[in-house]
Amino acid sequence: xxxxxxxxxxxxxxxxxxxxxxxxxxxxxxxxxxxxxxxxxxxxxxxxxxxxxxxxxxxxxxxxxxxxxxxxxxxxxxxxxxxxxxxxxxxxxxxxxxxxxxxxxxxxxxxxxxxxxxxxxxxxxxxxxxxxxxxxxxxxxxxxxxxxxxxxxxxxxxxxxxxxxxxxxxxxxxxxxxxxxxxxxxxxxxxxxxxxxxxxxxxxxxxxxxxxxxxxxxxxxxxxxxxxxxxxxxxxxxxxxxxxxxxxxxxxxxxxxxxxxxxxxxxxxxxxxxxxxxxxxxxxxxxxxxxxxxxxxxxxxxxxxxxxxxxxxxxxxxxxxxxxxxxxxxxxxxxxxxxxxxxxxxxxxxxxxxxxxxxxxxxxxxxxxxxxxxxxxxxxxxxxxxxxxxxxxxxxxxxxxxxxxxxxxxxxxxxxxxxxxxxxxxxx
Amino acid sequence: xxxxxxxxxxxxxxxxxxxxxxxxxxxxxxxxxxxxxxxxxxxxxxxxxxxxxxxxxxxxxxxxxxxxxxxxxxxxxxxxxxxxxxxxxxxxxxxxxxxxxxxxxxxxxxxxxxxxxxxxxxxxxxxxxxxxxxxxxxxxxxxxxxxxxxxxxxxxxxxxxxxxxxxxxxxxxxxxxxxxxxxxxxxxxxxxxxxxxxxxxxxxxxxxxxxxxxxxxxxxxxxxxxxxxxxxxxxxxxxxxxxxxxxxxxxxxxxxxxxxxxxxxxxxxxxxxxxxxxxxxxxxxxxxxxxxxxxxxxxxxxxxxxxxxxxxxxxxxxxxxxxxxxxxxxxxxxxxxxxxxxxxxxxxxxxxxxxxxxxxxxxxxxxxxxxxxxxxxxxxxxxxxxxxxxxxxxxxxxxxxxxxxxxxxxxxxxxxxxxxxxxxxxxx
Numbered sequence: 101x102x103x104x105x106x107x108x109x110x111x112x113x114x115x116x117x118x119x120x121x122x123x124x125x126x127x128x129x130x131x132x133x134x135x136x137x138x139x140x141x142x143x144x145x146x147x148x149x150x151x152x153x154x155x156x157x158x159x160x161x162x163x164x165x166x167x168x169x170x171x172x173x174x175x176x177x178x179x180x181x182x183x184x185x186x187x188x189x190x191x192x193x194x195x196x197x198x199x200x201x202x203x204x205x206x207x208x209x210x211x212x213x214x215x216x217x218x219x220x221x222x223x224x225x226x227x228x229x230x231x232x233x234x235x236x237x238x239x240x241x242x243x244x245x246x247x248x249x250x251x252x253x254x255x256x257x258x259x260x261x262x263x264x265x266x267x268x269x270x271x272x273x274x275x276x277x278x279x280x281x282x283x284x285x286x287x288x289x290x291x292x293x294x295x296x297x298x299x300x301x302x303x304x305x306x307x308x309x310x311x312x313x314x315x316x317x318x319x320x321x322x323x324x325x326x327x328x329x330x331x332x333x334x335x336x337x338x339x340x341x342x343x344x345x346x347x348x349x350x351x352x353x354x355x356x357x358x359x360x361x362x363x364x365x366x367x368x369x370x371x372x373x374x375x376x377x378x379x380x381x382x383x384x385x386x387x388x389x390x391x392x393x394x395x396x397x398x399x400x401x402x403x404x405x406x407x408x409x410x411x412x413x414x415x416x417x418x419x420x421x422x423x424x425x426x427x428x429x430x431x432x433x434x435x436x437x438x439x440x441x442x443x444x445x446x447x448x449x450x451x452x453x454x455x456x457x458x459x460x461x462x463x464x465x466x467x468x469x470x471x472x473x474x475x476x477x478x479x480x481x482x483x484x485x486x487x488x489x490x491x492x493x494x495x496x497x498x499x500x501x502x503x504x505x506x507x508x509x510x511x512x513x514x515x516x517x518x519x520x521x522x523x524x525x526x527x528x
Numbered sequence: 529x530x531x532x533x534x535x536x537x538x539x540x541x542x543x544x545x546x547x548x549x550x551x552x553x554x555x556x557x558x559x560x561x562x563x564x565x566x567x568x569x570x571x572x573x574x575x576x577x578x579x580x581x582x583x584x585x586x587x588x589x590x591x592x593x594x595x596x597x598x599x600x601x602x603x604x605x606x607x608x609x610x611x612x613x614x615x616x617x618x619x620x621x622x623x624x625x626x627x628x629x630x631x632x633x634x635x636x637x638x639x640x641x642x643x644x645x646x647x648x649x650x651x652x653x654x655x656x657x658x659x660x661x662x663x664x665x666x667x668x669x670x671x672x673x674x675x676x677x678x679x680x681x682x683x684x685x686x687x688x689x690x691x692x693x694x695x696x697x698x699x700x701x702x703x704x705x706x707x708x709x710x711x712x713x714x715x716x717x718x719x720x721x722x723x724x725x726x727x728x729x730x731x732x733x734x735x736x737x738x739x740x741x742x743x744x745x746x747x748x749x750x751x752x753x754x755x756x757x758x759x760x761x762x763x764x765x766x767x768x769x770x771x772x773x774x775x776x777x778x779x780x781x782x783x784x785x786x787x788x789x790x791x792x793x794x795x796x797x798x799x800x801x802x803x804x805x806x807x808x809x810x811x812x813x814x815x816x817x818x819x820x821x822x823x824x825x826x827x828x829x830x831x832x833x834x835x836x837x838x839x840x841x842x843x844x845x846x847x848x849x850x851x852x853x854x855x856x857x858x859x860x861x862x863x864x865x866x867x868x869x870x871x872x873x874x875x876x877x878x879x880x881x882x883x884x885x886x887x888x889x890x891x892x893x894x895x896x897x898x899x900x901x902x903x904x905x906x907x908x909x910x911x912x913x914x915x916x917x918x919x920x921x922x923x924x925x926x927x928x929x930x931x932x933x934x935x936x937x938x939x940x941x942x943x944x945x946x947x948x949x950x951x952x953x954x955x956x
Contacts, residue, residue, distance in 0.1 A: 170940030171931050198942045227942060236947070277956035280900035281945045288944035292951035330945070331900025332885070333893065368900075370893070371846050372886045397842065397882045399899040402911065403920040407875055410835050411842045411882055414825065418799050432903070432911075433921060434928040435937040447835055454825045454839055457760070458800045465761065465798070471827040472708030472759025472796075475860070483830065483860075492831040493861060500862040503599050509863040512598030514626045514655060516716035517709045517758070519664070523720035528705035 102315060102358040103143065107135035115141045119153035124463065133157060137351070138387045140360040142192070142216035142320050146255035150214040152191050154362065155389035160417040160452035160459070163218070163391070163425045164190040164445050167197035168205060172435050175205045179212045181441045186213045188445035189488075190426070192258070194218040198227055198285070202247075207254055216257035218322065221248040222303075226289040236289055237296035244302055245313065252317035259314070260364060262286040262324035264347035266304040269327060270294060273339035280331025280368070280399075287326025307350055311357050320360040322391060323347035328367030332399055335369045336377060348385040355388075362389045362423065369395040374412060378419035391423040392416050396431075405431035406440075406447040413448060417455020424448050446489060453488070476517055476527060478506040530743060530786040531571065535563035543569045547581035552891065561585060565779075566815045568788040570620070570644035570748050574683035578642040580619050582790065583817035588845040588880035588887070591646070591819070591853045592618040592873050595625035596633060600863050603633045607640045609869045614641045616873035617916075618854070620686070622646040626655055626713070630675075635682055644685035646750065649676040650731075654717040664717055665724035672730055673741065680745035687742070688792060690714040690752035692775035694732040697755060698722060701767035708759025708796070708827075715754025735778055739785050748788040750819060751775035756795030760827055763797045764805060776813040783816075790817045790851065797823035802840060806847035819851040820844050824859075833859035834868075834875040841876060845883020852876050874917060881916070904945055904955060906934040 106113050112127045116134060119141055120127040130153060133139030139155030154161050164185035166178050182193055195209045195217055202224040210217050225247035229239030248259065265287060273291070282288050290301055303310055314321050327343040329335040344365070351361040363385045369377055374395060381390050395412035396405060409427035417424060428436040428444035436444065456464035467486055474482035480497070484490040500509045507515040520526060534541050540555045544562060547569055548555040558581060561567030567583030582589050592613035594606050610621055623637045623645055630652040638645050653675035657667035676687065693715060701719070710716050718729055731738055742749050755771040757763040772793070779789040791813045797805055802823060809818050823840035824833060837855035845852060856864040856872035864872065884892035895914055902910035908925070912918040928937045935943040948954060 169937055170942060171937040172928065172940075198939060223942075237951075273954065278954045279897060279904070279956055281904035281954055282948045283903075283944050285939060285942055285944045285947075288947040288951075289942075292947055295952055330903065331896070333897045333900050370885050370889075371842060371882055372889075398878065398885060399896040399903070400881065400914055400916050401878050402915050403917055403924050404874065404878055407835055407838050407878060408882075411839050411879070414799060414839045415843065430924055430928075430938070433925040433936055433938070434930075437928070446832065450826065450829050450832055450835060451839070453828065454799055454836075457798050457826060461798075461800075468759070468827040469707060469761045472761050475711075475758065475827070476707070476709035486828055487830050488828050489831055496831050496858055497861040500600065500858075500865070502862075508861055509597055509599040510858070510861070511626060511713060512600075514598060514651075514713055514717075516711050516713045519713075519716040519720055520710045523665075523716075524723055526701065526706045526709055528707055 102318065103134055103141060104355065104360055105358045107131045115143055115151050118151040123153065123158050125157065129157060137355040137361060140320050140362055140389050142257035143318055144255045144257050145318050146253065147210065149216045149257060152216060154423050156387055156422065158422065160421065160455050161191035161423045162445060162448040162452050163192045163194055163423065164441060165194040165196050165425060166441060167195050168199045169435050170199040173200040175200065175208050178205060178209055181438055182209045182213045184438055184442050185445050186215050188442045189449050190215060190445045192216045192218060196220055196223065198223050203250060203254060206251065210255055218258040218260060219251050219256045220260045220286055220324065221251045222262060222286050222289060224251065237293050239293060241302040245309065248310065249313050252313060252319050256319060258320035258322050258362065260286070260322045260324040261303055261310065262290050262326040263303045263307060263350050264323055264343035265290050265301050265326045266346055267300055269339055269342045269346060272342040273327065276338050279333045280329065283330025284326040284328055286324050290326060307353065311354050311359055315357060315359050320362060321354050322362040322364055323351055325364040325366060325393065328393060330368055332368045332370045335366060336373050340366060344381060344384055351385050351388050362391045365390055365392045366395055367393055368399060369397065369412060371397045371415060374415045375419045378416055378421050382420055389422040391425065392421045393425045394427055396427065402432045403429060405429065406444050410447045410451045413451035414454040417452055418458035420459065424452055449488060478517060530746065531562055531569060532783065532788055533786045535559045543571055543579050546579040551581065551586050553585065557585060565783040565789060568748050568790055568817050570685035571746055572683045572685050573746050574681065575638065577644045577685060580644060582851045584815055584850065586850065588849065588883050589619035589851045590873060590876040590880050591620045591622055591851065592869060593622040593624050593853060594869060595623050596627045597863050598627040601628040603628065603636050606633060606637055609866055610637045610641045612866055612870050613873050614643050616870045617877050618643060618873045620644045620646060624648055624651065626651050631678060631682060634679065638683055646686040646688060647679050647684045648688045648714055648752065649679045650690060650714050650717060652679065665721050667721060669730040673737065676738065677741050680741060680747050684747060686748035686750050686790065688714070688750045688752040689731055689738065690718050690754040691731045691735060691778050692751055692771035693718050693729050693754045694774055695728055697767055697770045697774060700770040701755065704766050707761045708757065711758025712754040712756055714752050718754060735781065739782050739787055743785060743787050748790060749782050750790040750792055751779055753792040753794060753821065756821060758796055760796045760798045763794060764801050768794060772809060772812055779813050779816050790819045793818055793820045794823055795821055796827060797825065797840060799825045799843060802843045803847045806844055806849050810848055817850040818848070819853065820849045821853045822855055824855065830860045831857060833857065834872050838875045838879045841879035842882040845880055846886035848887065852880055877916060906945060
């Protein structure tokens with residue numbers, strides 16, 4: 101019996117209790133969420149994972165994506181990145197390698213961390229086809245499902261699967277065109293395959309078979325967003341929304357089979373379209389957990405796309421997005437290095453918190469309140485302990501140590517907080 | 529005759545023409561904005577400045593604040609910071625030193641750049657009083673106005689003046705209290721002085737005299753936000769809004785005398801209160817240019833407050849905030865160093881652009897559109913030229929140079945854009 105089926109029968113599983121405790125919520129709330137498909141809890145029969153719930157009513161979670169490319173294949177470095185992402189506070193990890201020995205590298209990464217791990221199985225299927233036959237378009241349908249099953253058996257906990265790119269979606273894409281092309285690798289592979297072979301997407305055509313595999317190996321389906329815009333000018337276009345509609349239908353079908361489902365969203369989205377995207381997705385999908393890749397609110401800041409994403413992700417989380425895929429400073433320029441991964445996680449954690457302050461004003465602002473008071477009282481040890489990155493905060497202050505131990509070098513003797521504390525009492 | 533009086537008489541001055549050209553707008557639009565008080569253009573009879581308009585209908589502008597503190601007095605370093613801020617794209621600079629020889633350091637900084645320079649004259653008055661009498665509360669009223677006049681004569685273009693902290697505002701502050709105390713140095717000085725001397729704020733009581741000084745020396749009045757929250761839990765409280773009401777009244781009075789006016793706002797503001805703050809300010813003040821300090825949307829990320837500010841500032845600009853004061857990574861921890869200043873400016877420039885994309889969808893998204901197309905076409909030279917920081921973007925890509933010159937190491941041979949370009953045509 102899957103966790104969804106347990107929940108629907110009224111059973112509160114061990115995983116639901118862990119999530120409830122972690123979030124400070126009632127286990128019955130978690131059970132209802134899992135039963136209705138509003139909450140997922142990735143697990144695996146093949147490995148112990150750190151249990152983490154994703155969905156409505158829970159803290160916004162952050163995913164870090166890593167993985168080698170055809171240019172840079174260094175499995176040990178990917179292990180280091182995975183461990184650094186976990187240490188920096190990532191809630192899940194996606195191993196999205198497109199080079200080297202797929203299963204061996206993924207196994208190594210999975211074994212090195214306790215987080216739930218996600219993958220995109222079609223990368224392996226298409227790229228192995230390119231190696232074997234000379235072109236991605238010659239991949240066979242069997243190879244696609246075989247790669248999915250092989251990765252599931254490694255203990256992969258969730259999979260982004262591009263189910264919503266069907267002939268209907270393709271018609272919208274071709275009719276409307278794109279300023280910025282397609283930025284989704286899965287989208288690029290699958291649309292190229294469909295056009296060349298004049299065939300329906302096997303993941304759509306044989307969706308029930310796909311669901312069987314996922315159910316057997318307890319994999320969470322994350323319906324891929326192959327039509328996400330790669331440029332803000334393509335955001336919220338017909339192809340993207342068509343894919344969302346198809347994915348929402350399929351998400352219901354999978355959920356009815358007892359499989360947990362996340363729905364993925366964009367991408368590059370200007371600030372004023374983020375709320376619409378989140379609300380539309382939630383309505384369309386019956387409030388499945390929403391996983392946004394970014395969103396990036398401008399295209400003109402390569403090198404600073406972690407900041408561009410912090411802006412978009414804060415706003416998307418505040419509107420109800422449940423799960424944020426980080427973006428690193430290397431986005432659009434290079435494969436992220438170790439430092440980029442750490443920066444990406446920390447930046448997205450800030451965005452998740454800022455969103456949660458809006459989602460859950462009662463419970464998600466307590467740390468801010470304590471920090472406000474610690475600042476008023478010039479209690480530096482307390483400030484450090486409340487900071488999301490205490491070591492970094494200490495480093496900055498101590499690099500320019502103040503003469504007067506209770507202030508900092510910004511204002512020195514003329515610290516506003518200190519002056520007020522000396523002259524009158526405002527505290528509450 | 530002041531620029532406001534010129535505008536009200538129908539005269540389009542040279543400065544208005546420069547702003548119109550810079551913004552791609554009709555000079556008559558600028559004239560009407562200046563006449564009505566919706567736009568300010570800082571100038572000075574004492575120095576040539578780079579002309580830059582601030583207000584409704586114009587691009588969102590970014591201010592960088594620098595200045596020594598009592599702990600660190602290095603005038604040459606402040607000159608370097610000022611020049612670096614200008615080079616990084618700051619639109620204005622505030623010299624907010626609270627240590628050393630006030631006029632000498634400010635003169636040195638002013639002479640080193642072409643940007644409009646702002647100051648907070650009461651810092652000098654209070655701190656010189658502390659040096660002379662042993663306490664800030666012993667400052668005389670004459671000393672306050674004298675410091676204002678001395679700084680104006682240096683060619684200071686705009687001044688943050690804490691006019692709105694009067695007895696009415698103080699009553700609200702004392703009755704309500706604060707979780708995070710007062711973070712405004714001007715607010716801390718002035719409230720301490722008022723309480724100790726049992727006197728009304730001289731800047732409020734003698735507002736007309738203040739306006740005479742500003743008018744004589746062509747200084748833009750920026751009504752200071754001494755009651756801004758220093759903790760998100762104090763945001764949008766009665767003291768802050770009371771001060772806004774008083775400042776809005778005074779802003780009208782100054783504008784009627786022909787003086788240009790900006791109204792300052794917070795501060796620490798949670799994401800869901802930013803829109804309210806901007807709309808309230810605009811209504812309250814009759815749509816004067818709004819200058820926000822941040823806003824910072826969470827208190828728990830010291831060391832990353834430039835990112836916290838990018839989130840808040842993007843949203844505030846999208847709602848109509850006209851002028852953003854940058855925040856550096858050193859905020860709440862130390863006096864910013866040269867690198868912090870540069871990072872602060874670049875981050876706030878991104879936020880200003882993201883806000884402008886919402887304010888002006890027709891004219892502020894063109895660079896994004898060109899970038900989307902350059903990415904689709906894998907035209908790296910064009911991408912660099914469109915990036916807000918071309919050198920940094922080049923550096924990141926080249927630090928991990930791809931095998932294949934048209935892609936990057938993120939996806940290597942399996943670049944989505946490249947695959948689509950090879951297989952079918954989507955371009956528009």
